[in-house]
Amino acid sequence: MQYRWNxxxxxxxxxxxxxxAGVTWTLLVAGAAWIVxxxxxxxxxxxxxxxxxxxxxxxxxxxxxFRNIPLLLQLFLWYFVLPELLPAGFxxxxxxxxxxxxxxxxxxxxxxxxxxRIAEQVRAGIESIGVGQRMAAAAMGFTTAQTxxxxxxxxxxRNVLPPLTSEALNIIKNSSLALTxxxxxxxxxxxxxxxxxxxxxxxxxxxxxxxxMLTLCVIVGMRVVERRVAIPGTLGRG
Amino acid sequence: xxxxxxxxxxxxWPFLWQGLQTSFVLVALAMAGGILLGTMIAIVRLSASRPIxxxxxxxxxxxxxxxxxxxxxxxxxxxxLFIGRPVGAFTxxxxxxxxxxxxxxSEIMRAGINGISRGQMxxxxxxxxxxxxxxxxxxxxxxxxxxTPILLTQSxxxxxxxxxxxxxxxxxxxxxVGIVANREARLIEFYLFAALVYFAIxxxxxxxxxxxxxxxxxx
Numbered sequence: 001m002q003y004r005w006n007x008x009x010x011x012x013x014x015x016x017x018x019x020x021a022g023v024t025w026t027l028l029v030a031g032a033a034w035i036v037x038x039x040x041x042x043x044x045x046x047x048x049x050x051x052x053x054x055x056x057x058x059x060x061x062x063x064x065x066f067r068n069i070p071l072l073l074q075l076f077l078w079y080f081v082l083p084e085l086l087p088a089g090f091x092x093x094x095x096x097x098x099x100x101x102x103x104x105x106x107x108x109x110x111x112x113x114x115x116x117r118i119a120e121q122v123r124a125g126i127e128s129i130g131v132g133q134r135m136a137a138a139a140m141g142f143t144t145a146q147t148x149x150x151x152x153x154x155x156x157x158r159n160v161l162p163p164l165t166s167e168a169l170n171i172i173k174n175s176s177l178a179l180t181x182x183x184x185x186x187x188x189x190x191x192x193x194x195x196x197x198x199x200x201x202x203x204x205x206x207x208x209x210x211x212x213m214l215t216l217c218v219i220v221g222m223r224v225v226e227r228r229v230a231i232p233g234t235l236g237r238g
Numbered sequence: 239x240x241x242x243x244x245x246x247x248x249x250x251w252p253f254l255w256q257g258l259q260t261s262f263v264l265v266a267l268a269m270a271g272g273i274l275l276g277t278m279i280a281i282v283r284l285s286a287s288r289p290i291x292x293x294x295x296x297x298x299x300x301x302x303x304x305x306x307x308x309x310x311x312x313x314x315x316x317x318x319l320f321i322g323r324p325v326g327a328f329t330x331x332x333x334x335x336x337x338x339x340x341x342x343x344s345e346i347m348r349a350g351i352n353g354i355s356r357g358q359m360x361x362x363x364x365x366x367x368x369x370x371x372x373x374x375x376x377x378x379x380x381x382x383x384x385x386t387p388i389l390l391t392q393s394x395x396x397x398x399x400x401x402x403x404x405x406x407x408x409x410x411x412x413x414x415v416g417i418v419a420n421r422e423a424r425l426i427e428f429y430l431f432a433a434l435v436y437f438a439i440x441x442x443x444x445x446x447x448x449x450x451x452x453x454x455x456x457x
Contacts, residue, residue, distance in 0.1 A: 073401060081426050
């Protein structure tokens with residue numbers, strides 16, 4: 001294996017600054033997309049458990065569409081296709097005057113994609129509460145809105161916490177796809193360092209270690225939860 | 239909004255179909271290799287000596303905390319360095335996907351094995367089977383059967399993720415669509431068409447999995 005090692009390249013300017021900028025953009029994309037995903041995901045998740053047939057149909061259509069198209073293609077659809085399909089004036093504004101379109105479209109794309117997954121978790125969280133609570137609330141004269149506000153959502157939020165942690169992990173990792181439409185986040189920056197210095201292994205190692213640090217805490221947390229919910233009497237080390 | 243012209247898509251279909259076949263081959267091979275390797279990792283984590291189990295756990299958690307794109311870049315860079323000569327994008331992508339998905343499949347198999355009651359293993363050992371025999375003839379057949387729907391769901395995700403080979407320019411379906419879309423300057427038609435194809439494949443596959451799941455629950 002012929003390779004000229006040079007770890008110093010990671011700690012000299014401008015490359016160190018590029019890595020820092022990469023981490024910043026990764027967190028900016030993932031953070032903003034997380035807010036979008038939580039908002040839409042919770043709304044769609046609640047819709048899918050409502051008594052109304054139309055609400056449930058809308059929710060399941062949303063989940064089907066956003067879960068069955070690859071995220072990469074969804075980003076391309078947001079970035080290349082959507083501006084063309086918008087009404088003329090708005091489309092022109094998006095193409096000409098919107099600052100950093102690649103950032104906003106990757107936030108929207110990543111957010112809507114993750115929302116579909118969160119919606120499924122929220123639905124499962126609400127459904128796992130069981131129909132008894134819902135009936136009891138109805139018997140006490142709660143409206144549907146009150147049932148959700150005071151009974152179902154507080155219980156569901158606790159159920160949904162573990163899967164949400166893992167979705168937070170996913171959104172950090174998936175934010176790397178933003179590089180395909182031109183956001184220079186962590187992966188993109190490490191590729192740029194590789195292209196400029198030919199020190200590919202060092203650049204990728206740096207980015208990998210940063211990703212691992214970002215996500216390791218979450219995985220460790222998950223392990224603790226997993227151990228606490230293991231069913232006794234199975235082969236699991238409960 | 240300009241007029242859409244779908245004739246370019248029809249015209250390019252033979253090229254796109256080749257790309258789709260590449261995607262299918264890549265996914266099928268990565269799935270087979272990933273499930274095999276993943277099962278071995280799961281067994282190692284559950285019954286090997288402590289140091290080896292820790293290494294296996296480190297492998298799984300390490301790969302699961304890195305974005306797939308990163309892994310694809312890694313192997314695109316490393317495989318030729320190790321082998322000493324350039325290998326195609328397909329080989330390095332296949333290795334990357336197999337090793338990456340093995341981490342996810344192993345978590346599924348571990349859950350499957352964990353779900354088998356302790357008594358099964360104890361009974362197999364009591365009638366004189368070795369640990370390996372117990373896995374081979376008693377635990378794994380049940381775990382595989384029980385986990386089939388989840389393994390398939392993961393494989394649908396793998397099919398969607400295979401579009402990421404776009405970043406190393408392997409001519410799968412996604413890359414082919416991108417190439418023709420830019421050449422014909424018909425991004426809208428080609429990307430919408432690609433979305434439709436991916437949707438049709440993944441949606442019908444997930445419906446099949448759902449039906450399988452219901453049938454298994456009823457049985």
